[in-house]
Structure formats: C-alpha cells, structure tokens
Amino acid sequence: MIDIEIELFNLLATALRAEYSPIAIHGEQVKTPATFPCVIIEEKDNSMYAKTQDSGDLENHVQVMYEIGVYSNKQTGKKSQCKEIMATIDAEMKELGFTRISINPVPNLESATIYRLIARYRAVVSKDKTIFRR
Secondary structure, three states, X not given: OOOOHHHHHHHHHHHHHHHHOOOEEEOOOOOOOOOOOEEEEEEEEEEEOHXXXXXXXXXXXXXXXXXXXXXXXXXXXXXXXXXXXXXXXXXXXXXXXXXXXXEEEOOOOOOOOOEEEEEEEEEEEEOOOOEEOO
16 A cells, blocks of 8 residues: 555644644544644545556555644634644645645534634555655
C-alpha cells in the first residue's frame, strides 16, 4: 500500500507550529480537544488508482482523500482564527499538489462554544510518493 500519511502530517504540523504556536495537532479524531486552537488531520480514503494498475495486479498509484478539521474556542474571533489557520493549511496542501474538494463550517455537537471548519483534499500519489492533482 502506498502511504504518505505520516509525511503529510509532519509537513503540515511543522508549518502550523511555526505559524500558530501553541497549537494542538492530532492524527485522529478526539471527542473534544483539550487545548485550542486544534487541528485534526485524517486520511479518510486510500484506494488503488485502477487506471495505472498493471497486469501483475500491483498498485502504481493510489487516490487519497484527507479531511482536516480546525477548531477554535476563542471568546471573540474564533471563526476568524479557524479561517486563518485553514488558509495556511490550504496553501500548504495546494503547494503539495492536492485539490481542495470542499471546506465547510460544521456544528460542534459537543459544545456550542467551539467553532469548527472541515476541509477535504484529494490527490493521486505514485509509489515513489509523487503527488499529482489528477
């Protein structure tokens, strides 16, 4: 299986920590973040890209989809903080070769005091970990 999750997480975490320290960054869902702002980076899909599958049934590319959530609980400006952090993430993901397929505010069912944005990105990744928009 072609897997870039750790590399992607480390790249985004480094960029975000340089810009927004302190910031909590997780690689899996947490019910309610303990500290804010918080970013959750999850690979939601990793499927064989059939167009480049060879006769030996080997995968040469995979199509991946990442979901990235940004959470803020600031008294004032939590929406602005989420958007600012998401703009940094969006620029990093585009530079890596990902295509943004959506970005939406999502109600946080655990607490109305937390603002949350969710974005999804897609790309095709080769076995040498080169990222292609499509």
